[in-house]
Amino acid sequence: MEKIAIKNLFKVFGSNPEKGMELLREGKSKNEIYEQTGLTVGVQGASFTVNKGEIFVVMGLSGSGKSTLVRMLNRLIEPTSGEVLVDGADVLKMSKSELVKFRRSKTSMVFQSFALMPHQNVLENAAFGLELDGMERPDREARAMDALKQVGLEGWENAYPDELSGGMQQRVGLARGLAVDPDILLMDEAFSALDPLIRTEMQDELLKLQDRHERTIIFISHDLDEALRIGDRIAIMEGGRVVQVGSPEEILQNPADDYVRAFFRGVDPTGVISAGDIVRDTQPTVIWHTKQGGPRATLEMLNNRDREFAYVLDSERRFNGVVSVDSLRDAIDKGNGKSKLEHAFLSDAISVLESESLQDILPQVASHAWPIPVVDAQNVYRGVVSKNRFLRTLYRAENGAHFEQQAVEHPTSKCLKSPAFH
Amino acid sequence: MLSFEEKVIPLDTWITGFIDWLVEGYRWFFQALKWPVEYTLSGVEQGLLAVPPLLVISIFAFLAWRVSGFKLAGFSVFSLVLIGLLGFWPETMITLAMVFSSVVFCAVVGVPLGIWAGRSDRFDKLLRPVLDAMQTTPAFVYLVPIVMLFSIGNVAGVLATIVFALPPLIRLTSLGIRQVHPELVEAALAFGATGWQVLLKVQIPLALPTIMAGLNQTIMMALSMVVIAALIGAGGLGAPVVLGLNTLDIGLATVGGLAIVLLAIILDRITQSMGINRTKENNR
Ligand SMILES: Nc1ncnc2c1ncn2[C@@H]1O[C@H](COP(=O)(O)OP(=O)(O)OP(=O)(O)O)[C@@H](O)[C@H]1O
Ligand SMILES: [Mg+2]
Numbered sequence: 001m002e003k004i005a006i007k008n009l010f011k012v013f014g015s016n017p018e019k020g021m022e023l024l025r026e027g028k029s030k031n032e033i034y035e036q037t038g039l040t041v042g043v044q045g046a047s048f049t050v051n052k053g054e055i056f057v058v059m060g061l062s063g064s065g066k067s068t069l070v071r072m073l074n075r076l077i078e079p080t081s082g083e084v085l086v087d088g089a090d091v092l093k094m095s096k097s098e099l100v101k102f103r104r105s106k107t108s109m110v111f112q113s114f115a116l117m118p119h120q121n122v123l124e125n126a127a128f129g130l131e132l133d134g135m136e137r138p139d140r141e142a143r144a145m146d147a148l149k150q151v152g153l154e155g156w157e158n159a160y161p162d163e164l165s166g167g168m169q170q171r172v173g174l175a176r177g178l179a180v181d182p183d184i185l186l187m188d189e190a191f192s193a194l195d196p197l198i199r200t201e202m203q204d205e206l207l208k209l210q211d212r213h214e215r216t217i218i219f220i221s222h223d224l225d226e227a228l229r230i231g232d233r234i235a236i237m238e239g240g241r242v243v244q245v246g247s248p249e250e251i252l253q254n255p256a257d258d259y260v261r262a263f264f265r266g267v268d269p270t271g272v273i274s275a276g277d278i279v280r281d282t283q284p285t286v287i288w289h290t291k292q293g294g295p296r297a298t299l300e301m302l303n304n305r306d307r308e309f310a311y312v313l314d315s316e317r318r319f320n321g322v323v324s325v326d327s328l329r330d331a332i333d334k335g336n337g338k339s340k341l342e343h344a345f346l347s348d349a350i351s352v353l354e355s356e357s358l359q360d361i362l363p364q365v366a367s368h369a370w371p372i373p374v375v376d377a378q379n380v381y382r383g384v385v386s387k388n389r390f391l392r393t394l395y396r397a398e399n400g401a402h403f404e405q406q407a408v409e410h411p412t413s414k415c416l417k418s419p420a421f422h
Numbered sequence: 423m424l425s426f427e428e429k430v431i432p433l434d435t436w437i438t439g440f441i442d443w444l445v446e447g448y449r450w451f452f453q454a455l456k457w458p459v460e461y462t463l464s465g466v467e468q469g470l471l472a473v474p475p476l477l478v479i480s481i482f483a484f485l486a487w488r489v490s491g492f493k494l495a496g497f498s499v500f501s502l503v504l505i506g507l508l509g510f511w512p513e514t515m516i517t518l519a520m521v522f523s524s525v526v527f528c529a530v531v532g533v534p535l536g537i538w539a540g541r542s543d544r545f546d547k548l549l550r551p552v553l554d555a556m557q558t559t560p561a562f563v564y565l566v567p568i569v570m571l572f573s574i575g576n577v578a579g580v581l582a583t584i585v586f587a588l589p590p591l592i593r594l595t596s597l598g599i600r601q602v603h604p605e606l607v608e609a610a611l612a613f614g615a616t617g618w619q620v621l622l623k624v625q626i627p628l629a630l631p632t633i634m635a636g637l638n639q640t641i642m643m644a645l646s647m648v649v650i651a652a653l654i655g656a657g658g659l660g661a662p663v664v665l666g667l668n669t670l671d672i673g674l675a676t677v678g679g680l681a682i683v684l685l686a687i688i689l690d691r692i693t694q695s696m697g698i699n700r701t702k703e704n705n706r
Contacts, residue, residue: 076608104614115609119627129613132623180613 003216004050004073004184009082011068011240014039017080030239042068044240046082050233053214055206057227060237066220069237070186073218074107075099086184104133108177112189114169116161122148122172123157129180140179147179148172150209167198171205178209188220200359203230225359228252236260275361276354278393279374281383285311286341288320294341299328309370311381312341319373319381322349351375354382358390365390441567452571459527459584460577467519467576475511479503482688489695497691501684510659510681517658517685520576520651521644524583528640532588533633536595537621540629546596553589561586561650569654579647579656587643594636598629634697641693645686659685 012020012033020039023032030041043065050056058066071077073084075091084091086106094102108129116125124131126147130140148154151171161169170190177185191199207230210217221227227234228248235245236256244256255261284307286298298310302325312320323344331344351373352361364372371384444452470478479502487495505514539546565582572578602625610624626633652660659682666675 074612076612100614100616102614103612107612109609109612111605111609113605115603115605117606117609117624117628128610132610132613132615132619176613186612 001052002049003052003087004218005083005085006049006073007047007083007085009046009069009072009084010044010080011042011065011072011077012039012080013042021080041240042077043072043079046237046240046242048235048242048245050216050218052216054232055210055217055219055230057219057221057231057234058237059221059224059227059234061222064237065240066222066237067188068240070188070218070220073184073186074103074109104129104180106182107184107186108180108182110170110173110177110185110187110190112192114161114166114173114193116169116172116176118161120160121157122153122159122161122164125161125172126175126179128176133180143181144175144179147175150178150212151175151205165198166194167202170194170202174202174206183216185215185217187217189222190219191226192221192223199226200229206230273358273393274354275352275356275358275372275374275385276376276382278358278385278389279354279383280385280389282386283307283309283311283371283384285313285381286323288312288314288341295323295328295331295335295339295344298323298341298344299325299332302328311373311384312345313381317381318379319351319375321345322370322373324370346370349373351379351381352385353377358393361385362390441570445570456572456577456581459523459580462526463519463523463576463580466522467516470515470519471512475502475506478515482692486688486692489692494691494695498688501688505681505684508677508681510662510678513657513659513661513678514681514685516576517645517648517660517682520580520583520648520656520658521641521689524580524587524644524647525637525641527580527584528588528591528644529637531584532591532636532640533595536592536633536636537599537626539592539596540599540625541621549592553592556585557589561647562653565650565654574655576651576656576658578654579651579658579660582651582654583644583647586647587640590639590643591633591636594639595629595633598632598636599625601632602628631697634693638690638693638697641689642686645682645689648682 010021010024011017012024014020014037016037017039019037020033020041023036024041024044028036030044033039033041046065046069058069060066068077072079073086073091075084075094079092082092086102091099091102117128120128123141123144127135127140127144130143135143145154145157148157151174153168153171153175156164156168161172164172170193173190177187191202194202203226206217219227219230231248233245233247234251235242236251236259237243238259244251244260246254251260284301284305286294286301288294302308302310309322309324311322314320321342323341324346327344327346331339331341335343349368349370350364352364352375354374354376361372365385365387371386371389373384374382376382479499482498482502483495486498502514505511535549539549561582564585568578568582568585572581606624606628607620610620615623648656648658648660649663650660652658652664659678662678663675663682666672666678
């Protein structure tokens with residue numbers, strides 16, 4: 001369902017925007033117009049629709065008009081011409097008081113620089129929009145508390161913004177946006193000022209919130225990884241124009257022009273390549289159907305093959321756990337002959353899904369000595385990703401080789417032919 | 423050709439004519455301007471002179487203690503008692519009343535003008551040369567028209583003081599408003615703030631420390647006008663200084679000056695601490 005429709009939207013900055021519009025109609029470019037008149041074309045002829053409940057990412061390089069575009073949706077910047085329809089109503093035709101009402105009820109905004117009120121504490125900041133709307137203090141504080149809870153800031157109500165880290169400040173910014181319960185959330189590079197780890201965390205937080213309560217989100221970003229990660233659809237802007245709108249896959253497969261293609265050349269490969277692309281079935285596996293005698297036999301097998309780890313599967317090849325030479329020895333020593341295979345399981349050996357990106361599995365790969373087991377959606381074991389494999393993939397991707405081909409050729413599985421082993 | 427032996431442009435005559443014309447034709451206007459000042463001044467003055475000095479000293483001590491601490495409270499008590507012992511109590515109260523009245527009117531006029539200038543580039547441009555003129559014109563120059571328009575006395579003294587002490591308050595208020603980060607104003611607007619709400623909930627609270635600094639400046643400038651105001655017949659601590667000057671009574675002039683300095687220090691410290699406390703509250 002269509003929530004926002006933008007039709008032929010233009011913004012020319014300067015004292016005589018009509019002159020700029022005229023030159024645009026004559027087919028003059030942004031640069032020509034600037035040289036000729038000193039007018040800056042912020043946005044030219046933007047048209048697209050945003051569906052209810054989707055995260056619509058607007059991407060583009062610095063100066064491409066993203067901030068201008070998003071500010072025209074709530075008229076923080078007055079468009080020079082065009083239409084902005086929200087739920088069918090033309091925002092540009094609204095009177096001053098209608099506009100105030102629209103901003104209070106339909107939209108809210110999250111800013112790159114957080115823009116929290118330094119003279120108000122966290123609770124007052126979160127309640128800011130409701131206060132403007134004239135809601136009584138107890139009511140608005142209750143709603144603000146609820147919003148703070150949603151972003152995980154319980155217990156920080158009385159702190160002041162300058163006492164919080166950047167990530168926490170933006171959580172307050174997000175809570176302020178959520179507290180008014182808007183249909184539409186406008187986020188202008190909301191996470192760009194945060195360091196990469198916190199940024200990913202906030203993206204997850206946003207997706208989680210979106211799971212619980214679907215809002216229409218316009219998310220401005222200049223970071224392609226971010227756009228691919230959270231965007232249902234992406235619009236790409238260049239020099240004030242919207243050059244392509246589509247789902248991440250559509251854009252990846254069919255970049256509209258060189259500008260869009262150039263964008264994707266800079267993609268961090270760890271965000272696009274998934275664990276399934278580089279998984280290899282190189283490690284010994286153990287089928288865990290005999291409930292007795294497991295540890296000794298497995299240890300024997302590992303010693304014979306001079307291997308360190310074995311991956312324990314059930315009869316349907318579903319992943320159960322990882323054992324190592326050391327953990328098996330320990331279990332045998334402690335068990336007095338009655339030890340079972342599960343006693344030797346490494347406690348923090350977790351599997352990753354084949355659909356997870358390299359970025360997602362990096363912490364697992366980096367922090368464990370054993371190759372990380374990869375499973376499919378049914379928890380069926382597909383193989384492992386080793387540190388070595390991970391790094392070699394990165395190296396190849398960065399040097400322009402086709403990682404897809406590397407990933408397809410799976411080596412033949414190596415399995416043992418003993419009854420207990422598969 | 424140009425020997426400059428004769429005056430070609432009789433500007434002085436024109437100005438005299440202009441002021442005469444103002445005095446003749448618009449006396450009612452200047453009387454209306456004078457009235458609220460006169461009323462406030464005499465009210466405050468009579469009040470301060472009527473209450474026992476001990477009460478005034480206690481109020482100062484309490485204020486100083488609240489905004490700063492025992493040290494400043496002690497200093498205030500010491501200074502005020504010393505002034506009393508020097509025999510300048512009534513003069514000090516008159517000066518205090520004049521300073522208070524000028525500052526009140528400066529605030530009533532200056533803060534709104536400053537806010538307006540802070541929010542409108544157009545008005546700021548218009549106001550700037552006026553403020554420059556007010557600050558650079560030596561006070562002696564406008565004493566004459568003020569006396570002609572308002573006659574001599576305490577009220578004329580207060581009016582001259584207002585002209586002199588108003589600019590820094592307007593400037594600092596405007597500066598305070600302009601210093602508010604535009605993103606904060608934008609955020610308020612994005613959440614549906616009206617123009618008034620932006621002013622009351624964002625701009626003024628954030629500009630308050632700067633406005634307080636302006637108020638402190640205004641008080642200090644008002645005190646520095648005390649002696650000049652005495653030249654046009656205003657009473658208070660300026661009077662003994664001027665009298666001492668005229669009669670070459672160095673002792674009288676010095677003691678009057680000492681009282682002014684003590685009063686200035688007390689007022690400065692108290693208002694400064696008020697500003698600092700505000701800032702702390704805001705940025706805590
Ligand atoms: N108030 C303004 N006055 C004049 N020109 C402006 C104004 N705001 C933006 N512009 C110009 O409009 C163009 C688009 O700016 P905009 O801020 O929308 O870009 P952006 O895509 O958000 O860039 P960034 O990634 O740096 O935030 C730029 O050329 C900019 O210089
Ligand atoms: Mg921007």
